[in-house]
Amino acid sequence: MKIEALVTEIRRQWPACYTLYLNFSEHIFRVKTNSTALCEELKLYFSDFVVNESPHLLTITAHDAPVPSLPVEFIKKEPDPGKKRVKEEYADIEGGRIVRKRLTGMHFIFSRDDDKHVAIGPCLKNPNQVINFINNRFIALKLNEGGLLGHAAGVEFEGRGLALAGFSGAGKSTLALHLMSRGVTFISNDRLIVKENSSGGLSMFGVAKLPRVNPGTVLNNPNLNSVITAKQREGFKALEPNDLWTLEQKYDVIIDECFGRGLFKIESSMDSLVILNWKRNGEKTDAKEIDPEKRADLLPAFMKSEGLFFLTGTEQRDTSVPSYARLLGKCRVVEITGNVDFNKATEICMAMLNGQMPEMEE
Numbered sequence: 104m105k106i107e108a109l110v111t112e113i114r115r116q117w118p119a120c121y122t123l124y125l126n127f128s129e130h131i132f133r134v135k136t137n138s139t140a141l142c143e144e145l146k147l148y149f150s151d152f153v154v155n156e157s158p159h160l161l162t163i164t165a166h167d168a169p170v171p172s173l174p175v176e177f178i179k180k181e182p183d184p185g186k187k188r189v190k191e192e193y194a195d196i197e198g199g200r201i202v203r204k205r206l207t208g209m210h211f212i213f214s215r216d217d218d219k220h221v222a223i224g225p226c227l228k229n230p231n232q233v234i235n236f237i238n239n240r241f242i243a244l245k246l247n248e249g250g251l252l253g254h255a256a257g258v259e260f261e262g263r264g265l266a267l268a269g270f271s272g273a274g275k276s277t278l279a280l281h282l283m284s285r286g287v288t289f290i291s292n293d294r295l296i297v298k299e300n301s302s303g304g305l306s307m308f309g310v311a312k313l314p315r316v317n318p319g320t321v322l323n324n325p326n327l328n329s330v331i332t333a334k335q336r337e338g339f340k341a342l343e344p345n346d347l348w349t350l351e352q353k354y355d356v357i358i359d360e361c362f363g364r365g366l367f368k369i370e371s372s373m374d375s376l377v378i379l380n381w382k383r384n385g386e387k388t389d390a391k392e393i394d395p396e397k398r399a400d401l402l403p404a405f406m407k408s409e410g411l412f413f414l415t416g417t418e419q420r421d422t423s424v425p426s427y428a429r430l431l432g433k434c435r436v437v438e439i440t441g442n443v444d445f446n447k448a449t450e451i452c453m454a455m456l457n458g459q460m461p462e463m464e465e
Contacts, residue, residue, distance in 0.1 A: 104173075104174065104175060104196045104197065105196065105197045105198055106196055106197060106198035106199035106212065106214050106219050107198060107219065109173075109196070109212060110212060110218075110219045110221050113164075113166060113171075113212075113221055113223055114164060114166075114221070116168075117137050117166035117167075117168050117223070118137060119135035119136050119137050119164040119165070119166060120135070120137060121135065121136050121137070121138065121139050121141075121142035122134070122135045122142070122156075123142060123145060123146050123149075123153055124153065124154050124155065124156055124157050124159060125149050125152045125153060125154070125237070125311070126152055126153075126154045126157070127152060127241045127311060127369060128241075128308055128369055128370040130160050130241065130244060131154065131157045131158065131159040131160055132159060132160065132161055132162075132163060132237065132240065132241070133159040133161070133162045133163070134162075134163050134164075134165065134237060135162065135163070135164045135165070136164065136165040136166070136167070136226070137165075137166050137167055137168075138165075138167040138226065138227055140227055141165060141167055141226050141227050141230060141233070144227075144230050145165075145230070145233070145234070145237075148230070148234055148313070149234075149237075149311055150359065151311070151358075151359070151364075151367045151368075152311050152369075160217065160244075161217040161218060161220060161240065161244075162217070162218045162220065163220040163221075163222070163236070163237055163240060164220070164221050164222070165221075165222040165223075165226050165233050165236075166221065166222065166223040166224075166226065167224075167225065167226040167227045168223050168224060168225075168226075169224075169225075170208030170209075170210075170224050170225065171210055171223055171224065173194075173201065173210070175194040175196060175201060176194060177192035177193060177194045177201075177203055178192060178193055178194065179191075179192045180192060180193060180411055189205060190204065190205055190206065191203065191204060191205065191411060192205060193411050198214050198216075198219070199212060199213055199214030199215075199216075199219060199414065200212075200213060200214075200411070200414055202411050202412065204224075204229075204232060207224065207225060207228070207229045207232060208224050208225065209222065209223075209224035209225065209226070209229055209232050209233075210222070210223050210224050211232075211236050211412070213240070213243075213412070213414070214414070215243075215247070215414050215416060220236075220240055222236050234312070235312075236412070237311075238294075238310040238311060238312055239410075239412040239413075240412075241308075241310060241311075241369075242294060242296060242310060242412070242413070243412060243413045243414070245296040245298070245308050246296060246409060246413055246420075247416065248298065249298055250296035250297055250298040250308065251296070251297050251298070251422065251426065251427060251430055252294065252295075252296055252406075252407045252408075252409055252422075253266065253268065253294070253295040253296070253297055253307075253405050253406070253407055254268060254293065254294065254404070254405060254406065254407035255267055255268040255275060255291070255293075255294075255295045255376070255405055256268075256275040256276055256278070256279040256290075256291055256292055256293065256295075256314075257279075257289075257290030257291040257295050257307050257309050257371065257373070258279055258282050258283070258287040258288060258289060258290055258452075258456075259287060259288045259290055259368075259371040259372075259456075260282075260286070260287040260288065260453070260456040260457075261456070261457075262372070263372065263374045263375070263455075263456050263457075263458065264290065264307055264371035264372045264373045264374055264375075265282075265373075265374065265375045265376070265377065265452055265455060265456055266295055266297075266307060266373055266375070266376045266377070266405075267279055267376075267377050267379070267452075268376065268377070268378050268379070268404045268405040269378060269379030269380070269404055270379070270380065270403075270404045273379035273380075273381070273404075274320075274379060274443065274445065275293075275379060276292055276293070276314050276315065276316055276320070277316060277317075277319075277320040277323075277324075277445060278377075278379070278445055278448055278449065278452065279292070279314065280314060280316065280320065280324055280326070280327065280356065281324060281445050281446075281448075281449045282449060282452055282453065282456075283326065283358075283361075283362050283366065284324060284325075284326050284362075285449065285453055287366075287456065288366050288367070288368060288371075289314070289358055289362075289366055289367045289368075290307065290309040290368065290369060290370070290371050291307075291308075291309020291310055291312070291369060292309075292310075292312050292313065292314040292315065293310075293312065294309065294310050294312070294407065295307045295308065295309055295373075296308045297373055297430060297431075298430075299430065299433060300372070303433065304372060304373075304374070304433060304434065305372065305373040305374075305430070305431075305433050305434050306370065306371070306372055306373060307370070307371055307372070307373035308369055308370050309369040309370070310369060311367075311369055313355045313356055313357065313358065314355075314356045314358075315353040315354065315355055315356070316330070316353065316354055316356055317350060317351075317352060317353060317354075318331065318335075318339040318347060318350055318352060318354070319339075319347045319348055319350070321336075321339075321354060322336065322339055322340060322347075323445070326361045326362055327356060327361055329357075329360050329361060330354045330355075330356055330357075330361070331354060348383070373434050374434055374435065374455075374458075375434055375435040375436070375437065375455045375456075376405070376431060376434055376435070376436045376437070377390075377436075377437050377438075377439060377448075377451070377452060377455070378393075378401050378404050378405065378436065378437070378438050378439070379404075379439050379448070380401060380404070380438050380439065380440050381439055381440055381441055381442060381443050381444075382442070382443065383442070383443050384442065385440070385441045385442040385443070386441045386442060387441050387442065388439065388440070388441040388442050388443075388444040388447045388448070389439070389440050389441050390437050390438070390439045390440075390451045390460075391437065391438055391440075392435060392436065392437050392438075392460065393436050393437070393438050394432070394436075395427070395428045395431040395432050395436050396425075396428040396429070396432055398436075398438070399424050399428060401438060402424050402427050402428060402431070403424075405427065405431070406422075406424070406427055409422070435455070437451070437455065437460075439451065
């Protein structure tokens with residue numbers, strides 16, 4: 104099976120007549136779909152990035168259709184460490200790849216070319232998977248430009264960019280939103296592509312994905328009042344602190360509604376990186392600058408596998424720990440340890456965004 108023939112047939116059978124244009128860091132994506140409802144949902148979600156018709160770099164089509172049955176043999180993707188359920192399968196075909204979501208039946212077909220990017224299946228029932236596919240196309244674009252992928256949030260203040268990483272459940276999204284309450288601009292919630300820029304420093308590129316937070320984050324940030332209802336708020340406030348902390352429930356934060364327009368972009372310099380290496384009920388919260396080449400133990404908190412939605416080319420990519428260490432050595436890296444204290448971490452991060460390093464209390 105050739106990708107060109109497959110994409111052509113899907114687009115013939117399920118014509119995509121509704122169009123929007125998205126500007127991701129001066130890269131224009133044309134997104135077309137056969138569903139007016141899906142088009143409107145995508146326009147609303149990507150509202151900070153929608154532009155008028157423009158010359159575009161690539162085209163993505165999303166076809167709301169029955170689950171397809173394709174004559175290919177899929178290979179299951181083994182679960183990530185700590186996970187048990189197989190969620191995705193893939194098949195490499197001539198010219199590209201197909202990824203199938205087991206639970207929803209959504210199929211994603213893509214190549215390294217500019218126009219062979221297709222989502223097909225029950226798109227309208229699974230708009231978040233279409234959104235993720237669009238964002239993954241931008242990630243792949245930046246990785247092919249030589250970037251390394253980071254599992255991190257990002258913010259910017261007055262021209263200075265700060266990345267926020269941490270081991271699982273450390274609270275990088277929560278900290279990013281605390282910083283937004285202090286007037287910073289949001290860059291990314293969970294993924295950053297980092298590359299060296301022409302001045303020898305670092306640039307970071309986020310994805311147009313709204314932050315998703317747990318109820319405890321909402322309760323402790325007044326700017327997030329609109330995220331849940333008053334009834335939900337009372338129910339969460341009645342929970343024991345430990346039950347609230349471990350609750351597996353997430354809510355999208357609409358940045359425009361909570362913080363105002365114009366505070367979401369996806370490109371910035373990366374002047375600093377904070378790695379959250381703290382724990383609940385730990386000792387006094389502290390911060391210290393570290394050398395990433397000497398603290399390889401911390402780098403897995405930032406490193407992220409490129410995953411199924413990235414097709415490598417013929418060139419060799421170095422995604423080793425030493426490669427990440429060398430790259431991150433071009434910015435300031437600070438480890439925060441001790442007790443989980445978002446107020447203190449916010450002060451540390453704001454000082455760093457102002458080009459300073461605060462004195463910690465004795």
